[in-house]
Amino acid sequence: MSRRRAPWLAGLLLTLVIAGFVSHHASSAPDGLEWAAGESGFADTARDSATADSPLADYAVSGVDDGRLSGGLAGVAGVAVTLVLAGGLTLVLRRRTGRPAADAAAAGPARD
Amino acid sequence: MHVPDGFLDAPTSVATGVVAAGTVALALQRARRELDERTAPLAGLTAAFVFAVQMVNFPVGAGTSGHLVGGALTAVLVGPWTAVLCMTVVLVVQAVLFADGGLTALGTNVTLLGLVAVGVGYGVFRLLLALLPRTRGGLLAAAGAGAFVSVPVAALVFVGLFAVGGVADVPLSAVAAAMGGIHVLIGIGEAVITVAVLAAVVSVRPDLVHGAAHLRRPSDLATRPGLRAEESLR
Structure with a gap:
């Protein structure tokens, strides 16, 4: 493993471990907004999302009964999708090496 | 702090949707100046x-x-x-695939967590960067303070939206006190995690960190363990 690649692989591995394993140990207590909504009496105005029946809803893979496995798989899937979307978007937008920044900025939203 | 569907009325959700869309459109243009061959992969990894x-x-x-x-x-x-x-991609993935944060509230969540948390966090960071010593410690302190402040401010902006378009008829002072108070505590956690992660990245690849550009002198880099100066300056 080259010295240049090691930090990237370590970062990716850490991200997958957090989403796949550490997430299982997250607190299941209501978050700040949920708590505040309950305290001040508007929690019951929340509506289910239109995606509430999605196969990954609430960070669980539907059909996988083991909670730890289900949550871990959902987390890894989310990391993969986020990495592809955000990484793809920023790769499309980036300046090409050797090309002055002014050119890239002047090109505006048009794709190269 | 992912706002579910139903808390805010339709006009408010549409308005925050317009704000979010405008912000993302502007970011699509401006981000080109921040991204190059080396920083684009970091952006993808950071979002994940x-x-x-x-x-x-x-x-x-x-x-x-x-x-x-x-x-x-x-x-x-x-x-x-x-x-x-990056924050918008995360929020879209969470709302669409994981039902975390409402779909009609997506504009609200992008406004609060994408626009406000990023803008306030980065604004406080830049302000303190100008005042604090130009060292790694100064960088981390500025980032930690920005992270801390960003959370209660985003919570209070939600309270502002709730004042305009909250569906429930509840005392606003109670909402503000609960949201502000709990998010000051959450902001401490935000600061701790932000400083820990940033310290790790800066110790390995300071050349990739946007906010550490002022530390990027050859003399700074040459003393970093685990980093060859000629490599980082490439």
Whole structure:
């Protein structure tokens, strides 16, 4: 493993471990907004999302009964999708090496 | 702090949707200046990391939890406009695939966690960067303060939206006190995680960190363990 690649692989591995394993140990207590909504009496105005029946809803893979496995798989899937979307978007937008920044900025939203 | 569907009325949700769309459109143009061959992969990894860490709620006092927002951390790592895009991708993935944060509330969540948390976090960071010593410690302190402030401010902006378009008829002072109070505590966790992650990245690859450009002198880099100066300056 080259010295240049090691930090990237370590970062990716850490991200997958957090989403796949550490997430299982997250607190299941209501978050700040949920708590505040309950305290001040508007929690019951929340509506289910239109995606509430999605196969990954609430960070669980539907059909996988083991909670730890289900949550871990959902987390890894989310990391993969986020990495592809955000990484793809920023790769499309980036300046090409050797090309002055002014050119890239002047090109505006048009794709190269 | 992912707002579900139903808390805010339709006009408010449409308005925040317009604000979010405008912000993302602007970010798509401005982020080009922040992204190059080396920083674009960091932006992708940072977004994935924020998604992962947002799954890990930490306990905050009695029966409540919070998780990293990541707006300040992302802005310091990859630049504020790129951070808007990273946070938006995370929020879209969470809302569409994981039913975390409402679909009609997506504009609200992008406004609060993409625009406000990033803007306030990065603004406080830049302000303190100008005042604090130009050292690694100064950088981390500025980022930690930006992260801390960004969370209660985003919470109070939600209270402002609730004042305009909250569906429930409840006393606004109670909402403001509860939201502000709990998010000051969550902000402490935000600052701790932000400083820890940033310290790790700066110790390995300071050349990639957008907010550490002022530390990027050859003399700074040559003394970093685990980093060859000629490599980082490439």
